Structures are given as structure tokens and as C-alpha cells.
Amino acid sequence: MLKLISLKLVSALSILGLLAACASQPHQADYTAFKKAQPRAILVLPPVNETADVKASSSVLSQMTLPLAEAGYYVIPVALMDETFKQNGLTTPNDIEQVAPAKLRDIFGADAVLYSKITQYGSVYQIVDSTTVVAASAKLVDLKTGDVLWQGLGSATGKEVGMNVNIGGGLVGMLVQAAVRQVAHSLMDEGHEVAGLTSARLLSAGPPNGLLYGPRSPKYGTD
Structure with missing residues (x-):
């Protein structure tokens, strides 16, 4: 009986060890299509806004170019993209997303x-x-084939960018602190700063799940 219990215990420990090993290994994105496409120039479209804040799309869009450039890609200037669509009567992200990939390639000359x-x-x-929270998702699509090259998620909070008001005094102090923060977030447009961190996380390069480094990066071809 004791021997049987020992065998069961060893078996259970082995299973737990296997599960722990699997959990410790982050999921590796499939970069097959990305490596085949080798995009050099990227067109960034205005993000579709699923929130109630009308500033969200422009705030996040204004901070997406930097991480892509740092990753080694040429990014079509946002002002050029915006004016081109306006001249063609397209003013909302939802309408802009309906433009066919082949048409976008013809107009802007981008690869993705x-x-x-x-x-x-x-x-x-x-x-x-x-606190303030900004969360977003993105996908990179090849403008030649329409293939999805990469997909990612990113989020950040106001606590991570140092915008906090600390007031002592136990529970009452905590309630007052929460109220003060709520007002401060609105007055300072904390969302814009948090959006910068979200964009950086969302569009960072490097495995296991980030973008591949672009041709302008010294790390190009190492991932």
C-alpha cells in the first residue's frame, strides 16, 4: 500500500513538473510569413476606437511611429496618410480599413x-x-499577398508612468486619493502618456512575440 502511494506521488510530481516546464516557456509566434515577406516600409492606419473617449484614436496613432522606426522600419508619414485619405473622402478609421490592401500599396508604395x-x-x-488604462491590439498585413504577418496585444496603466497622487489616512485617505486621481487623470489627459507606453509595448521588436527587426535595425536578421 505504501509503495502504491509512493508511485502515485512520484507520478503526480512528474506531471506537475512537466506542466510547470511548459508554463515557463512563453508562446513563440509563427514568423514564417513575416520572414518570407521581409517588409521594409509600413503604412500605419488610424486605430479603430472601441472606447467612449474621442481622443483615443489620434492619441495612440501619434505614438505608433516611434517604436516602428526604432524596430528598423520606414514608416509612411502619418500626416501624409491622413491628408491622402481626407482628399478621398475617408475620415474615419472604420472607413479607411475598408480600402483594399492592393489599393493601399498602389497609393502609398508600402510593403505592409x-x-x-x-x-x-x-x-x-x-x-x-x-488609474488610467490604455489597451490595444494590432496586426501587420502584407500588402502584396494580404497575409497576416504578425499580431500582438499591448496595455499600460497610469501607475506605470508615475502619475499617482499619494494621500495618507487609512481608508478615508484612500477614498480621497482615488477621487483626486480621477480628477487629475481628466485634467492632465493622462491617457496620452499611457498610450505612449502601450504603443511601445505593442510594437516592440524581438521574439518570442514581438515584431521582427526591420532592415534599418542593427539587429536585422538576428531574430
Whole structure:
């Protein structure tokens, strides 16, 4: 009986060890299509805004060029992209996303297009705390073939960019602190700064799940 229990215990420990090993290894994105396409120039479209904050799309869009450039890609100037669509009567992200990839390639000469979506933007109030949260997703699509080269998620909070107000005094102090933060978030447009961190995380390069480094990066071809 004791021997049977020992065998079961060893078996259980082995299974737990295997599960722990699997959990410790991050999921590796499939870069097959990305490496085949080897995009050099990227067109960034205005993010589709699924939040109630009308500033969300322009705020996130204004900060997406930097991480892509740092990753080694040429990014079609946002002002050029925006004016081109306006001249053709397209003023909303939803309408712009309906333009066929082949047409985008003809107009802008880019190799790939970045589609993105903002799922959260603004203050989150939780009884005794308050912060700003910005969350977004994105996918990179080959303008020649229409293949999805990469997909990713990114999010950040106001606590991570140092915009906090600390007030002592136990529970009452915590409630007051939450209220003060709520007002401060609105007055300072904290979302824009948090959006910068979200964009950096969303579009960072390097495995296991980031973009591949572009041809302008010294790390090109190493991932």
C-alpha cells in the first residue's frame, strides 16, 4: 500500500513538473510569413476606437511611429496618410480599413499595413483606487499577398508612468486619493502618456512575440 502511494506521488510530481516546464516557456509566434515577406516600409492606419473617449484614436496613432522606426522600419508619414485619405473622402478609421490592401500599396508604395484597435482608454475607478488604462491590439498585413504577418496585444496603466497622487489616512485617505486621481487623470489627459507606453509595448521588436527587426535595425536578421 505504501509503495502504491509512493508511485502515485512520484507520478503526480512528474506531471506537475512537466506542466510547470511548459508554463515557463512563453508562446513563440509563427514568423514564417513575416520572414518570407521581409517588409521594409509600413503604412500605419488610424486605430479603430472601441472606447467612449474621442481622443483615443489620434492619441495612440501619434505614438505608433516611434517604436516602428526604432524596430528598423520606414514608416509612411502619418500626416501624409491622413491628408491622402481626407482628399478621398475617408475620415474615419472604420472607413479607411475598408480600402483594399492592393489599393493601399498602389497609393502609398508600402510593403505592409498596420491595422489596430483600441479596446480601453481612460480612467478606471475601483472604490479605493483610480488609474488610467490604455489597451490595444494590432496586426501587420502584407500588402502584396494580404497575409497576416504578425499580431500582438499591448496595455499600460497610469501607475506605470508615475502619475499617482499619494494621500495618507487609512481608508478615508484612500477614498480621497482615488477621487483626486480621477480628477487629475481628466485634467492632465493622462491617457496620452499611457498610450505612449502601450504603443511601445505593442510594437516592440524581438521574439518570442514581438515584431521582427526591420532592415534599418542593427539587429536585422538576428531574430
